[in-house]
Amino acid sequence: MQYGLDRPMVTQFFEWLGSALQLDFGRSFYFQNTVMELVGERLPITLKLGAMSLLLAVAVAIPLGVAAALYRDTWVDRLALLVATIGQAMPNFWFALALIVVFSVGLKWLPVAGNASWQNFVLPAVALGYYAMPSLMRLTRAGMLDVMGSDYIRTARAKGLSPARVVFKHALRNAIIPVVALAAVELGFMLGGSVVIESVYSLQGLGQLAWDSIARNDYPVVQAVVLIIATFYIALTFVADVLNAALDPRMRTR
Amino acid sequence: MLTYILRRLAVALAVMLTVAVVSFLLLHLSGDLATAIAGP
Numbered sequence: 342m343q344y345g346l347d348r349p350m351v352t353q354f355f356e357w358l359g360s361a362l363q364l365d366f367g368r369s370f371y372f373q374n375t376v377m378e379l380v381g382e383r384l385p386i387t388l389k390l391g392a393m394s395l396l397l398a399v400a401v402a403i404p405l406g407v408a409a410a411l412y413r414d415t416w417v418d419r420l421a422l423l424v425a426t427i428g429q430a431m432p433n434f435w436f437a438l439a440l441i442v443v444f445s446v447g448l449k450w451l452p453v454a455g456n457a458s459w460q461n462f463v464l465p466a467v468a469l470g471y472y473a474m475p476s477l478m479r480l481t482r483a484g485m486l487d488v489m490g491s492d493y494i495r496t497a498r499a500k501g502l503s504p505a506r507v508v509f510k511h512a513l514r515n516a517i518i519p520v521v522a523l524a525a526v527e528l529g530f531m532l533g534g535s536v537v538i539e540s541v542y543s544l545q546g547l548g549q550l551a552w553d554s555i556a557r558n559d560y561p562v563v564q565a566v567v568l569i570i571a572t573f574y575i576a577l578t579f580v581a582d583v584l585n586a587a588l589d590p591r592m593r594t595r
Numbered sequence: 596m597l598t599y600i601l602r603r604l605a606v607a608l609a610v611m612l613t614v615a616v617v618s619f620l621l622l623h624l625s626g627d628l629a630t631a632i633a634g635p
Contacts, residue, residue, distance in 0.1 A: 571614040
């Protein structure tokens with residue numbers, strides 16, 4: 342009766358939904374804090390990890406995609422596609438462990454676990470970002486290949502503009518539109534998919550909280566985390582759609 | 596543009612509600628919650 346389990350399911354749902362809209366998800370069964378206090382402590386860590394991973398993925402994917410498109414069917418293109426294929430094929434938990442073995446245990450450059458300083462986020466960000474990078478790279482490459490054959494690029498070259506100006510000011514600006522949308526969606530994936538990486542690196546983020554709560558049958562926390570991650574993902578997809586429409590007006594009619 | 600934003604917002608809210616319903620149902624229909632909370 343304390344948790345309202347004697348009431349009909351529909352009543353329980355609307356009571357829970359009403360509380361959730363006021364950001365009241367109840368108390369954790371395991372910890373003695375409220376669910377929002379737990380989420381408030383852990384969410385910034387997951388957001389920091391997600392943002393760093395995305396920045397890393399974009400910083401590698403876009404130059405690699407541009408180079409692959411400009412030097413199509415050369416060793417540059419093959420190398421970029423190889424890097425992308427390896428990123429897509431390799432399980433990210435295995436890659437995370439391999440990074441620990443090489444950089445933390447072997448070279449002792451970076452810490453193994455925890456979230457004490459920014460250095461603790463480097464390896465997790467690399468592991469998570471490397472998983473997202475291939476799709477961004479392939480999309481950039483495809484977009485650039487499509488755009489470089491356009492009439493306005495031919496015009497820009499005929500006007501005597503430098504190759505760098507043609508590529509970065511004219512071509513990339515149009516090719517990057519779907520990449521921006523995908524990057525927003527990838528951030529949602531990273532927030533939800535950080536469970537494994539946070540467990541490997543012992544980062545006390547939202548993913549680790551979800552994992553521990555599932556193991557302990559801590560239902561209020563599980564419900565809250567699922568809803569919060571879903572909200573972030575839906576919000577980021579919405580932002581991606583709006584950005585796409587703002588950058589490409591043709592999308593508004595679809 | 597405003598029409599497009601409002602349309603996407605309506606879809607986002609519908610998806611949110613669906614996620615809330617599905618996650619609530621999955622949790623509550625996966626067994627007796629009272630027994631799971633109380634333990635063996």
